[in-house]
Amino acid sequence: MNDYSIDDYADVDLPPELLKALSESNDQSDPLEQADFDVVEYINDMFPDEGSLKDADARLSAVEAEISELDKEIDCGIRRHAQRVVDGDAEKALERATDGMKELHSKIESIHARAAESESLVQSVSGDVAALDVAKRHITATVTALKRLVMLVSATEQLTAFASDKRYAQCHPLVLAVVELSEMFEPLRPQLPQVDELLNHKDRLLEDLKAECLEDIEGKLFTPGYDGDNKIDVKAACETAAAIGKEVKDDVISMYCMRLLKEYQKLFSFPDGQYSTLEDCERRFGWLSRTLRKYNSEHREYFPSEWRVDKQLCLHYCHLTRQHLVDILAAATAGPEQTEDPSLLFQLAVKNIEMENDLDKRYSRGEGDVSFKGIVSNCFEPYLSIWVNHEQSLLCAQVDEAAAKEDPEIMGSKRGSVPVPSEAPPAAVDGPQTEPVFVYKSVVELFTKMKKLFKSCKSVSTSNTMFLLCVKSFRVALDRYNDKVLSSRVRASASDEQIYAVAGSCIYITQTLPLLAGSISDTIDEPLKSQINFAKQMEEAADVEAQAIEQASTRAADQCIRRITQFVKDDQKPWTAADTADVNAVTSRAHRSLTGNLREAAQGLTEPQYSSVAEGAMAKIIEDYCTLLFTGIKEPVDSTDRVEILVTLTGGLQTLLLESPVEGASAATENTSQAMQAYSAVTCRRMQLPQAVLRALSVQQSGEDSMRVEIIQTLCANREDTPTKEAIDEALHIALSMQHGGGLSGRISRDGSSSMGSVGASSGPASTREDMGPMTAGQFGSVFTTAWGNIRNQVDAARAVHGQPSGQSGRQSSETQGPVGTSTTSSSGGAGGSVALGVVDDGESGDVAAKMQQMFKNLGEQWKTKFVANTNP
Known part of the structure; x- marks a missing residue:
């Protein structure tokens, strides 16, 4: 069953006659056969209300059945009509159709044949037309070439006539025409002798015209009376020269510039020129200014503005001047003695640069313009070393004068x-x-x-x-x-x-x-x-600054410690007679001295520098005070009064070291607490050293002198990590307990190395004053520190022999083990090392104890020999 839609017939327009016939022949009772059938109205009549929609499926089926019936009727009608048309003879109709198709095919082939003949005829005719077209183009080109040839010949003849009469105004357009026309015939020159002859004639004519233009321009501008009849038009001659070619225009400009510079060459060339020295360079600038003024007033009107002859004149001037200066400078510096003034050389370089900048600003206006910068001034660069050496000598002379x-x-x-x-x-x-x-x-x-x-x-x-x-x-x-x-x-x-x-x-x-x-x-x-x-110069300045700070620190410290030294070394009055008032007076004078010096330093130095001076003075005072305790006291400190005096003196020293820098800084700045806070902490830490020295000196047991020396001097090796009092006491105790071993002499060199042989052997007496030479406290501390490390290596070796680990039983982390046979002690190497040796008892390593005892003895003898001898000449 076919599906139909109302849209399939929406655009069908039936003829009015058909509609009328339908209305007359059909049953008027069937709404579908009405001519004015309206689908919407028909549906509304069929389904007037919602209740009627229940019959929609039945009605739809009825309509579809009716449509199917109509299709069948139409099909039958068509078949009956076809049957009537052929009268029942279908085979004859097919034969007639076949014959018609054959006839049509033959006619088509005939048409194709006639079309091919027509195409052949058209191609024949078209070939003749193409040949005629090519011939026409050749004829046209020939005619055009002949016309141009005639024009070239005519223009050449006219140009010859006008050039002979120096009528440059008429020559200018003719030159343009001749040049343009001759370019068209250049490809024909090798094939046509006549054209080659004509073009050669043209070349000779333009060459002669070029020479005449140059001669007439030069004569008119520079030779008085050259053109008595005033026939020569210089401006037209310049335009004619430009029409001949760019190179001719450049020749005219160069001729004009060099003619103007001829006088300049005569006056300033080296060595024959009247003004051929560096001192006459100002005259060169003056000559250029006058020449430019002359050009602007007399000759500018003759040259086309686009030629920019004034710029070309300046360029020629710069290049010529450069050559002159190169010759002058080379001659001046060729001999063993340089004859030119360095200051003059520099001034001329500056003036030439100023001239170049002025010319560049005036004439280099567009993109692609040649710059004037460096044309002249660059020639000074190889010779400015003369000026550099001169200025260097002046700087050195200024330094020497200072x-x-x-x-x-x-x-x-x-x-x-x-x-x-x-x-x-x-x-x-x-x-x-x-x-x-x-x-x-x-x-x-x-x-x-x-x-x-x-x-x-x-x-x-x-x-x-x-x-x-x-x-x-x-x-x-x-x-x-x-x-x-x-x-x-x-x-x-x-x-x-x-x-x-x-x-x-x-x-x-x-x-x-x-x-x-x-x-x-x-x-x-x-x-x-x-x-x-300039890193080297910066480093040198920093080194000198450090030397100055050290000098200021030493001066302040020396003046302070001098008063304490006078008190400690006073042989006129027994120590027992000194009382607390004497100590207070000494510390008060030292306090005033240090405060005054630091006040001057605070007012004359920066805050960081002042802090360095204060710390340096403090360190120097403490070091000198410790040395004073050894060298200034020649008898044992065996009385309570003397101990109290030294304790009071040490306390006063600490007080003045804490207060003097603050008082000194207050004279230069209002807020000193923050700046001196770090200083106070360092001072308190370092003051532990003289306190430890004083405690060691006050120990009243026999045989302790050498041990006091080595312990305190070890502390001096690094004052920022001073061992505690307990460490010193334990070190003294351990050293005393090790005095019951065998004998061993060790020869200690300056670097702290020991010449000890095998265990228990003796290598000779201790070093004497002659083979050691004078030794400062700092040097002795370094000697002891290294020697102490060697001893500890032997202790470790002894432990290894007896199967005891080297790091057990309370050893402090006071050293860093280096390569085999060496060790580097830390800041607490002396005292800490002594404490660590407490694990070695007499039963296990008596030989080691003997070595320790002998080493202490040797060190003590060296210390006493050096410092007692130095203090008692």
């Missing part, structure tokens, strides 16, 4: 008094004061001179000359200043203010030099940036 002054001028004022002068370095506003208080005026002048030289050098060169002057020469000057001015004044034991100025000048160098180096690095050419390095 070094020769016995009382050099110092800039600045004390901190806490008046503001620093404006010419001195500015003070910091936040944080610790790090700007120098006192500086030598000479160092400020030196850097001012170097900055001026850098600025001057920047104006003439940013390449090798800048590197030679601003790096190498500056290094030489700074090295010389560090050595001859700063270091020499520290070595010469100058006044306190001079020492402060040295320290401040070193800070000024370390603060200012990096800024100057940064400016140089930003300016110098890229390949040389990596070679800018």
Whole structure:
């Protein structure tokens, strides 16, 4: 069953006659056969309400059955009609159709044959037309070429006539035409002799015209009376020359410029010129200015503006001047003695650069224009080393002059008094004061001179000359200043203010030099940036600053400890007669001395420098005080009064070491608690050393002298990690318990190594004063520290023999074992080592105990020999 839709018939328009016939023939009672059938109305009539929808399926089935019936009727009708048409003879109809198709095929083949004949005819006709078209194009090209040839011949003849009469205004368009037409015939020159002859004639004509233009332009502009009849038009002649070709235009410009520079060459060429020296360079600039004015007033109107003859004149001038200067400079520096003034050489380089910049600004306006920069000035670069050497010698002379002054001028004022002068370095506003208080005026002048030289050098060169002057020469000057001015004044034991100025000048160098180096690095050419390095000069300044700080520390410490030394070594009055008042008076005088010196240091140094001075003075005082306890007291401390006096003196020393730096710093700054907090902690830690020394000296047991010496001197090796009192007492006790072994003599060298042989053997007596030489306390401490490590190695070896581990039974971590046979003691190597040896008893390693006992004895003898002899000449 076919499916139908109302849309299938929506666009069908039936003829009115058909509609009328249908309305007349069909049953009027069937709504489907009505001519004005309306589907919507028909459905609404079929289903008037919702209740009627229940019959929708039945009605749909009825409609579909009716449609199927109609299809069958239509099919039958068509078949009956077809049968009537063929009258029942279908085979005849098929034969007729076949015959018709054959006839149609034959007609088509006939048409194809006639079409092929027509195509052949068309191709024949078209070939003739194409040949005619090619012939037409050839004829047209020939006619055009003949016309152009005629035009070329005619233009050549006219140009010849006008050129002979010097009528350049008429020659200009003819030259343009001849040049353009001749380019068209250039490909024909090898094939056609006549064309070749014509073009050769054209070339000779233009060459003659070029020569005439050059001659007439030169004669008209530079030869008075050359054109008496005023027939020559110079501007038209220039245009004609430009029409001939660009090279002819360049020849005209070069001819004009060289004619103007002929006088310049005569006046300034080396060596025959009237003004052929460097001193006459100002005249060169004046000549160029006059020549440009002459050109603008007399000749500018003759030349086309696009030629820019004035720029070309300046370029020719620059190149010629460069050659002159190269000859002059080469001759001046060829001999063993350089005859040219270095300052003049530099000034000329600067002036030529200024001239180049002015010309470049005036004439190099567009992209692709030739720049004037460097044309002349670059010739000075190889010879500016003369100026560099001269300036270096001036810098060195300035340094020597500063070094020769016995009382050099110092800039600045004390901190806490008046503001620093404006010419001195500015003070910091936040944080610790790090700007120098006192500086030598000479160092400020030196850097001012170097900055001026850098600025001057920047104006003439940013390449090798800048590197030679601003790096190498500056290094030489700074090295010389560090050595001859700063270091020499520290070595010469100058006044306190001079020492402060040295320290401040070193800070000024370390603060200012990096800024100057940064400016140089930003300016110098890229390949040389990596070679800018002033690390050596910075390091030298820092070393000199450290020497100055050490000098200031030593002075403050010496004046303080001198008063205590006088009291301790006073042989006129027995120690028992001294009372607490005497000790207080001594410490009070030492306190005032140290406070005064530190106050001066605080006002003359920066805060970090002052802290270093205070710590250095404290360390020196404590070290000298410990040495004083050994060398100044020649009898045992066997009375309670003397012990109390030394204890009181040590306590007073600690008090003044804690208070004096704070009081001194208060004169220069308001807030000193934070700055001196670290100092106080270090002072308290280091004061444990003299307290330990005093306790060791007060032990009243026989045979302890050598052990006191080695214990205390071991402590002196590193004062920042002083062993406790308990460690010292235990070390003394252990050493005493080891005095019952066999005998052994050890020869101790300066490096602490022992010449001991096998266990129990003797290698000779202890070192004497003659083969050891004078030995300071610090040297003796180093000797003992190394010797002590050797002894501990033997203890470890003894333990290994008896099967006892080397790290058991209370050994402290006081050393770091190195390679086989060596060890490096830590800061508590002396006392800590003694404590560690307590695990070795007499029963297990008596030989080791004997070695220890003999070593203590030898060390004590050396100490007494050296220091007692040095204190009793």
